Ligand code: ADP
């Protein structure tokens with residue numbers, strides 16, 4: 001059958017994601033080694049993370065707290081009694097020969113993450129579980145001609161793994177889910193959410209079935225996607241590949257495939273191992289945990305406002321539209337900056353515009369974070385006041401005063417506007433002078449105006465602005481201009 005004849009709409013994709021988030025803790029999961037992405041290889045290790053005989057792990061309270069925070073943010077149930085488990089496998093970057101993880105008693109179960117589709121509809125993606133575990137080291141096969149090299153810095157770095165139910169229906173939904181996931185971990189400050197550096201990783205489990213059937217198809221797990229877009233691309237490719245195979249009468253095997261971002265395809269990596277291959281058993285070197293309700297409440301009290309709560313506040317209290325509220329709550333730092341401006345101005349709409357256009361534009365252009373932005377929110381509030389008081393126009397503010405403020409951030413916007421001679425003229429003698437020049441320039445247009453062509457007012461205003469080099473206060477000039485024309 002040729003490709004063109006395949007009716008892809010007969011099929012329904014079924015997708016479940018496994019996300020690993022690297023915890024932003026000072027030390028590793030079970031010992032006190034620090035961890036820094038990009039540090040010299042094998043400098044952030046100790047006998048414990050190297051798995052030397054006789055060493056003992058100790059659990060990191062911050063990891064437990066982070067996992068609880070994530071669980072609370074996703075409305076999960078938090079387990080009381082729980083224990084760690086050993087997942088045994090042999091690999092060169094796993095010095096102990098096993099990974100300490102959780103198996104039967106994950107710290108969080110149930111819960112959901114809500115996504116908003118492009119058409120505005122919302123969908124809750126159910127979570128199966130969140131559990132705590134440790135990362136492995138890194139094998140590098142492309143650094144040396146003859147040997148594979150191993151960097152064990154990452155061995156023992158704490159992770160939480162967040163597993164969804166098989167409820168995601170497209171590559172796009174997976175993309176939206178990951179966007180929410182990244183936003184959440186960043187808000188909670190438990191992970192930096194950087195997919196390129198691997199601090200947030202996603203494995204996608206994909207199967208397809210005929211619409212109307214309930215049994216799941218055989219799933220394929222895809223790894224190696226280092227951006228959210230690539231997760232979407234890998235899923236879209238895989239759905240098509242699987243439908244093509246089924247339509248060609250071929251059988252899908254449960255396997256693990258890798259995404260090749262350059263070619264945009266998935267390639268076989270290994271056949272899928274089953275849980276039995278790992279010989280899970282309770283970790284004997286770490287005591288079980290007993291998490292009480294009081295403990296959970298303690299963690300809850302330290303949690304910041306979540307994106308959803310901020311979105312509510314931005315739409316209901318500040319009356320921003322959904323789009324603006326969405327952009328402003330994308331990151332907690334941006335939301336805090338915006339609210340910082342609101343402490344000093346009541347012009348909410350203008351504050352939102354400054355953050356979304358001028359400030360975000362500048363940050364993007366410079367590739368910096370709002371945390372590193374030199375201007376304090378008060379400065380933006382002062383700038384807004386200058387505009388609202390008619391001292392400068394909006395365009396002068398964004399084209400001239402704002403860039404100058406960045407260069408001279410110790411000065412106030414007023415000082416800058418004064419020093420650049422940009423303050424709007426509201427002295428009526430000065431305004432009258434420009435108006436007279438404008439009127440003198442087009443005597444025949446004055447006659448037309450007098451004959452009833454009101455629209456010519458714009459032409460005269462344009463001239464006044466030109467003569468004043470943009471400094472004429474528009475409201476006052478327009479009033480004076482009308483009066484002067486009427487007197488002609
Ligand atoms: P494994 O033991 O192979 O890792 P799990 O049952 O733990 O499988 O599921 C891993 C992920 O795969 C979960 O996100 C789950 O929702 C998803 N999943 C399970 N079965 C399917 C399926 N048939 N198609 C797509 N995704 C699936």
Ligand code: MG
Pocket residue numbers: 018
């Ligand atoms: Mg799994």
